[in-house]
Amino acid sequence: MSNWFYAANGQQQGPFGDAQFRDLIASGTVRADTLVWTEGMAGWQKAMEVPELMPTGGPPTMAMGGTTPPMMGGGMPGEASGYALGLNMGIWDFTWRTLAFFVGSLFIIPFPWLLVWYIGWLTSCVRVPGRPNLSFTGSAMTVAAWFFGSIGVAIVIGILAALLRLDWLSHVFGLVYIVLYWLFLRWFIANLASNGQPLGLSFSGTFWAFLGWTILALVSVITIIGWAWVYSATARWICRNIQGTHRAVVFNGTGLDYLWRVIVASLAASFIIPIPWVYRWLIRWQLSQTELVPRGAAGMHS
Numbered sequence: 001m002s003n004w005f006y007a008a009n010g011q012q013q014g015p016f017g018d019a020q021f022r023d024l025i026a027s028g029t030v031r032a033d034t035l036v037w038t039e040g041m042a043g044w045q046k047a048m049e050v051p052e053l054m055p056t057g058g059p060p061t062m063a064m065g066g067t068t069p070p071m072m073g074g075g076m077p078g079e080a081s082g083y084a085l086g087l088n089m090g091i092w093d094f095t096w097r098t099l100a101f102f103v104g105s106l107f108i109i110p111f112p113w114l115l116v117w118y119i120g121w122l123t124s125c126v127r128v129p130g131r132p133n134l135s136f137t138g139s140a141m142t143v144a145a146w147f148f149g150s151i152g153v154a155i156v157i158g159i160l161a162a163l164l165r166l167d168w169l170s171h172v173f174g175l176v177y178i179v180l181y182w183l184f185l186r187w188f189i190a191n192l193a194s195n196g197q198p199l200g201l202s203f204s205g206t207f208w209a210f211l212g213w214t215i216l217a218l219v220s221v222i223t224i225i226g227w228a229w230v231y232s233a234t235a236r237w238i239c240r241n242i243q244g245t246h247r248a249v250v251f252n253g254t255g256l257d258y259l260w261r262v263i264v265a266s267l268a269a270s271f272i273i274p275i276p277w278v279y280r281w282l283i284r285w286q287l288s289q290t291e292l293v294p295r296g297a298a299g300m301h302s
Helices: 018-027 091-105 111-125 140-164 167-190 207-223 226-240 255-269 275-288 295-301
Strands: 004-008 011-016 035-038 134-136 192-194 247-251 290-294
Touching: 004 018, 011 018, 091 111, 091 275, 111 134, 111 140, 140 167, 167 192, 167 207, 207 226, 226 247, 226 255, 255 275, 275 290
Parallel strands: none
Antiparallel strands: 004 011, 004 035, 134 192, 247 290
């Protein structure tokens, strides 16, 4: 049985079995001009050009092996060179998992395991062109070491601050948190996989640059709205420093995009019930602003 993929709005959909895919054709979801791919094809082609699907079309160009669709950004006719990430997240699934994560985290000890469970599920909801079945392979024991280690450091710093009467010492723990966030970012990116195979990604941003962006974000809060521009610039910096891909990762969202969306989200969230829909809307927008583009074209998106 073959696994079929098709492209819709610049994003990859699938995999689908033979029977499922023929149902999509019958229903009109996959049309003659829809780009499709299955194992053995050299690249994405229109369905009308694949004999198994549209017998009137010409034979596809075949290639040896390959079980993962090629990156779609390389040649979909009439499309831009970059392809955005997508999100396939059920609202009720999102709601109960988020509640379980936050309520369970109140008990402190389960936090590392809950965090990895929650991140793993969120990652599986992300759709990346050419990289099906995205997953997260990080171990909860790594988080546990960082988490409980940071609690121990906090206790030691607190005791020293009390004994030496150095109030400023307690603020040093803030730096520990920033180090942990930077380590977490590197760890998360390095543990992404597709179809069970590690993607081999890494994060090359330095701690000092991360510290600078964090300080800038804290300072920008006093401007009331400046944080939105700092946030979007930080997102672009993070994407720019993701290494190990044939394509560059770019973030196209602007400070103004962030600002008005957060304002709308905050107003909607004040009614409590819309919170899950609001957060999913924000996540989906951020992913839609994250694209995979040819390395040479990355500068044009900056």
